[in-house]
Amino acid sequence: AQSVTQLGSHVSVSEGALVLLRCNYSSSVPPYLFWYVQYPNQGLQLLLKYTSAATLVKGINGFEAEFKKSETSFHLTKPSAHMSDAAEYFCAVSTPTGANNLFFGTGTRLTVIP
Amino acid sequence: DAGVIQSPRHEVTEMGQEVTLRCKPISGHDYLFWYRQTMMRGLELLIYFNNNVPIDDSGMPEDRFSAKMPNASFSTLKIQPSEPRDSAVYFCASSRTGGDNQPQHFGDGTRLSIL
Numbered sequence: 001a002q003s004v005t006q007l008g009s010h011v012s013v014s015e016g017a018l019v020l021l022r023c024n025y026s027s028s029v030p031p032y033l034f035w036y037v038q039y040p041n042q043g044l045q046l047l048l049k050y051t052s053a054a055t056l057v058k059g060i061n062g063f064e065a066e067f068k069k070s071e072t073s074f075h076l077t078k079p080s081a082h083m084s085d086a087a088e089y090f091c092a093v094s095t096p097t098g099a100n101n102l103f104f105g106t107g108t109r110l111t112v113i114p
Numbered sequence: 115d116a117g118v119i120q121s122p123r124h125e126v127t128e129m130g131q132e133v134t135l136r137c138k139p140i141s142g143h144d145y146l147f148w149y150r151q152t153m154m155r156g157l158e159l160l161i162y163f164n165n166n167v168p169i170d171d172s173g174m175p176e177d178r179f180s181a182k183m184p185n186a187s188f189s190t191l192k193i194q195p196s197e198p199r200d201s202a203v204y205f206c207a208s209s210r211t212g213g214d215n216q217p218q219h220f221g222d223g224t225r226l227s228i229l
């Protein structure tokens with residue numbers, strides 16, 4: 001079975017500070033990993049995905065994530081937070097089953113303090 | 115290209131009424147997913163289809179919930195009879211075949227309130 005754990009349901013950072021959102025996965029086979037962002041009253045949008053091509057993945061809006069197999073982690077980072085980054089972020093995992101099925105974490109709400 | 119389109123965006127109805135939520139997936143996508151999002155339970159997968167066929171409906175909470183996909187461009191999620199605990203945001207998502215690394219694309223959701 002596969003799952004993800006997002007540590008910290010709420011994270012607050014100051015504008016311009018580093019953003020670090022944590023995600024640890026559990027999977028018996030090499031996983032595919034995703035980060036999605038949800039702005040208020042909207043659906044989830046794909047930020048980036050890891051599919052084994054490179055361990056450091058760059059996404060939209062200046063975000064990136066690094067796959068660390070030894071730590072079973074896929075943390076999301078951004079060097080400098082913007083006010084517009086305030087949203088909820090979801091980590092998700094899938095595995096090669098042909099089902100296109102994603103297993104989502106519980107989400108982390110990011111607040112950016114001016 | 116148009117994204118996943120859901121309707122209505124908001125629905126308020128009284129307990130006991132039938133509710134029908136609609137979804138139009140992205141053209142060419144052959145997977146369609148229905149999710150429910152609440153503060154208490156987060157994002158839950160209800161059911162998903164592949165090539166219009168339901169593959170896994172183990173997340174459907176009760177027999178009051180049913181979903182159909184009569185063709186590749188339309189799906190419905192129906193609740194009959196509705197109850198206040200069904201109040202949530204319901205999302206539809208679609209993706210294409212190509213392995214499990216294909217991302218799902220989400221609609222903007224239907225915010226459902228059952229009074």
